[in-house]
Amino acid sequence: MTNDAGTSSAAILDVEQLVVTYGTRTAVDGVTFQVKRGEIFGLLGPNGAGKTSTLSAIEGLLKPHAGTVRVDDIDIQHDPIEAKTHLGVQLQASSFQSELTIEEIARLYAGLYGLRITKNGIADRIRDVGLGDELGKRYKSLSGGQQQRLSLLIAVIHQPALLLLDEPTSGLDPQSRRQLWTRIENLRTGGGSILLTTHSMEEAQAVCDRVAIIDHGKLITVDTPAGLIATHRDDPRVVNVARGEVTLEDVFIGLTGSEIRG
Ligand SMILES: Nc1ncnc2c1ncn2[C@@H]1O[C@H](COP(=O)(O)OP(=O)(O)OP(=O)(O)O)[C@@H](O)[C@H]1O
Numbered sequence: 338m339t340n341d342a343g344t345s346s347a348a349i350l351d352v353e354q355l356v357v358t359y360g361t362r363t364a365v366d367g368v369t370f371q372v373k374r375g376e377i378f379g380l381l382g383p384n385g386a387g388k389t390s391t392l393s394a395i396e397g398l399l400k401p402h403a404g405t406v407r408v409d410d411i412d413i414q415h416d417p418i419e420a421k422t423h424l425g426v427q428l429q430a431s432s433f434q435s436e437l438t439i440e441e442i443a444r445l446y447a448g449l450y451g452l453r454i455t456k457n458g459i460a461d462r463i464r465d466v467g468l469g470d471e472l473g474k475r476y477k478s479l480s481g482g483q484q485q486r487l488s489l490l491i492a493v494i495h496q497p498a499l500l501l502l503d504e505p506t507s508g509l510d511p512q513s514r515r516q517l518w519t520r521i522e523n524l525r526t527g528g529g530s531i532l533l534t535t536h537s538m539e540e541a542q543a544v545c546d547r548v549a550i551i552d553h554g555k556l557i558t559v560d561t562p563a564g565l566i567a568t569h570r571d572d573p574r575v576v577n578v579a580r581g582e583v584t585l586e587d588v589f590i591g592l593t594g595s596e597i598r599g
Pocket residue numbers: 359362363364382383384385386387388389390391
């Protein structure tokens with residue numbers, strides 16, 4: 338996608354001064370960040386920080402109270418249909434028609450995106466996510482991890498430029514988790530960009546090119562994991578919680594506090 342000057346901007350996603358409210362509650366309070374093309378970007382924050390609300394506004398699932406979101410240079414509010422064709426989405430809790438089989442669901446979504454894909458092509462995609470033996474199984478009889486893998490397959494079926502993943506590894510066993518990260522890294526190698534949320538600081542540190550820490554709806558900091566550690570390793574709040582070498586988790590807890598959120 339090119340802009341008026343005929344050049345492609347460096348950001349696949351540009352979020353400016355985003356505000357999301359539910360009634361009188363402000364869940365996202367003026368958040369600004371960019372995801373660069375070819376980047377794996379992690380949105381980190383305690384429960385209730387505003388991560389899912391931010392993603393929902395980017396996806397166009399809820400209308401922001403204020404601010405702008407541009408996906409691949411397209412304003413999501415001006416041209417939501419076009420913007421959505423550039424997006425793949427895996428929600429925190431996704432669910433599909435329970436009586437349909439994996440194969441039927443994949444064909445349904447391929448059809449919705451207008452993809453020309455053969456029955457064998459669909460079967461190959463399903464095999465790619467390790468569900469080859471479950472082609473004819475109904476959605477309701479899949480395990481949680483299998484449901485998760487199917488929702489990832491659906492999210493990328495139209496090869497979107499930007500993939501949004503809300504806690505993609507929660508509920509997955511270590512094997513599936515590793516495979517998922519490999520898949521995410523492969524997507525990036527193929528030119529895709531990924532914005533994800535996770536509560537695993539270890540995974541974020543290992544896989545994300547950059548991370549943002551959000552708390553109480555406000556963005557506290559954005560940097561590479563190594564950059565965040567270097568900047569904050571001597572902060573007394575971080576030193577206080579670190580046990581040995583400072584990790585991203587120490588920085589996260591140091592900056593967001595140790596209390597459990599309601
Ligand atoms: N549909 C809703 N109606 C009212 N309040 C909501 C709604 N969805 C979220 N909230 C509130 O908005 C705030 C942000 O919620 P959000 O789901 O964005 O957090 P999160 O960072 O995704 O948390 P988690 O890590 O638990 O998934 C919370 O205070 C939450 O209670």
